[in-house]
Amino acid sequence: MNLAPETGSSATSPGASESWLRRNRQALAPWLFLAPGVIFFLFYVIFPILQSFNLSFYRWDGLGDPQFIGMENYRELMDDRAFEVSLWNNLKWLLLYLLAIPAGLFIALFLNQTVTGIRLYKSLFFFPFVISQVVVGLVFSWFYDPTFGLLNQVLAWVGLGPINVLGDPTLVTYGIIIAGLWPQTAYCMILYLTGLNAVDPEQVEAARLDGAKGAKMLWYVIIPQLRPATFVAFVVTIIGALRSFDLISIMTNGGPFGSSRVLSFYMFEKALSEYGFRMGYGAAIAVVLFLIMLCFIAYFLWSMYQDDKGGR
C-alpha cells in the first residue's frame, strides 16, 4: 500500500521524505526518554520550590486556611535574634568547612605512595565518609562528653581543665563543625588522590630537573594540575556546609539556648516542632537559605557551561 504524500511535499523525492521522518523520529525520541524523569522531578523538586516561595507570604499552621500576610514573615525575620544567630553560624560553617579542602589535600599527599597495603589504608581513611552522619554525631557527642569523653581525658593528661564543648554556647558550633570536617576531609582526600593519579609525570620530572621541589613544586606544578579536583571539592564542601542538619540535630538539637542553630535547622524547628507549626515563617527561612545557595549554584552552573561550550 502506498500512502498519498502530503500536499507540499509531493515535489520532494522519496529519499527526502524518509529523512524527514527520521529527523522527526529523532526530534521526538528525546522527549519520550525525558518524560518520566522530568515529570517526577518537576513534581517533587521544582514545583515545591515555587510553592515554598509562595508559602513564605502566608501565615499557616499546616492545618487551617493559610492567611496572606505579604512580607510580614520577612519583616519578622529582620528582628529575629535566633535567625541572626543561625545566619552567623551558617557563615562559620561555610568558612571553617573549607578547611576540609587543604586537610584533604594534605592527607592525599601523605598517602600518595606505592608501598604494600597502601590501597587498604586509602580506603580505611575514607571510612568516615561512608557512615551516616547520625552515627558520626553520636560518636562525637561521646567524644566530647564532659563526664567521660575522651577529649577531657586527653586534656587532663596535658594538664588542661575539663571543658563541656557541646554545653558551651561559644564552643558548641565549632565542636560540631569539627565533627563535620571529619567525613568531609575524607571526601576531599579521595578527590585529591584521584587528581594526583592524573598529574602529568613528565611535567613533574621536568620541574624536578629545574630544581623545583617540596612546597615550590606543590604550589607551581601540582596544585594548578589539581584544579578540577579542587573545583569539585569546593562545590561539595560548600553544599555540605549549607546543608548541615543531621549533626546539629543529633548532637545538640540546636542548643544550648539555640546557640548551635543554623538556617536549615532553625527552619525545621519553626515549621515542624512542638513550638507550633509555623509553616509560612519556616518557608521564609528556607527561601533565605535557598537564595544564599543559589549564588553558589549559579556560579557552578556558569563554570559548567563554560566547560560545556568546548564539547560537541
Added chain:
Amino acid sequence: MFPKPIQNSSRAWQTTYQALVPAALVMWLLPLIAVAIFSIKPEADFTTGNYWGVPSSFEGLSNYGRVFFGSDMPRYLLNSVLITVPTVIGAVALSCMTGFALGVYKFRGNLLLFFMFVAGNFVPFQILMVPVRDLTLDMGLYNTKTGLVLFHIAFQTGFCTLFMRNFIRALPFELIEAARVEGVAEWRIFWFVVLPLMKPAIAALSVLIFTFIWNDYFWAVVLTQGAESQPVTAGITSFNAQYRAAYHLMSAGSIVAALPPVAMFFLMQRHFIAGLTLGAVK
C-alpha cells in the same frame, strides 16, 4: 609522581613512613575504634567508669544479640532495605533515560533541562520540606515507605542525570551514528548499544545512591514517624532515647546501622570512587 616516591628516599625515612601510616590511621579512626570497643564491653564497665580502658570481659555476642533480638533494630534495618533498594532501581532507571536523552540528542532546551536537574540537585532540602510533606500527606503516603521512596527517586534523579549525561557524552558517538545509519530505532539504540556500555556508570551510581539513601536522616524524620516505616538512621535516635546510658548497646546498634554502606563500599570500591570523583579528573 608527587610527592617523590618513598622508594627513592633514605632507608630511615622509608621505615618511618611505614610506621607513620598505621599510626595516623589509628588516630584518624579513633572515634570509630572507640565505638567498636564500646560495643563489646559489658555494661558493668560503664558503671564502674572503665570507659576507655580494656574491656573487662568480651560481651560482644550478648550486646549484638540484644540489638538483634531485644529491640526494634531488625525492623528498622528491614525498612532501610525496603526504602533503599527501590530508590536505587528507580533513580538509576529514570536517569539512564534522561541521561541518554540529554547526552545524545541535540534539541532546544537541552542544556536548560540539564541545568534544571543539576541545580535541583544542589538545592537545600528545607525549601522542599513543607510542600513535599504536604504532598505526601495529601497522597495518603505520609509515614509510609512508599512516600519516602517516591521522593528519594525524584530527588536523586537530579544527581544521577548529571552523572549519566556526562558519562554518555564521553562514549564514542560514532557507535550511535553507525546504528542510525543502519536504521536502528532510537529505543533499540538505547537498549542494545548504549545501555550495555553504561554498566560501569550504573554500578557506580547504584552504590552511591545506596549509601546516600541508607544514610539519609532528614527526610526520614520529615516524612515518617515510628518503627513501622522509619529507616535505621531515624531508628538509632529513638534507640538513643530508649537506651540513653547503655553505651554498649548504642554502640552495637550504631555499628549495625553503619555496616551495610561500609560493606557496599568495600565490595564496589572502584565504582564508588569513580562516582564520587566524577569531574575531578580532566
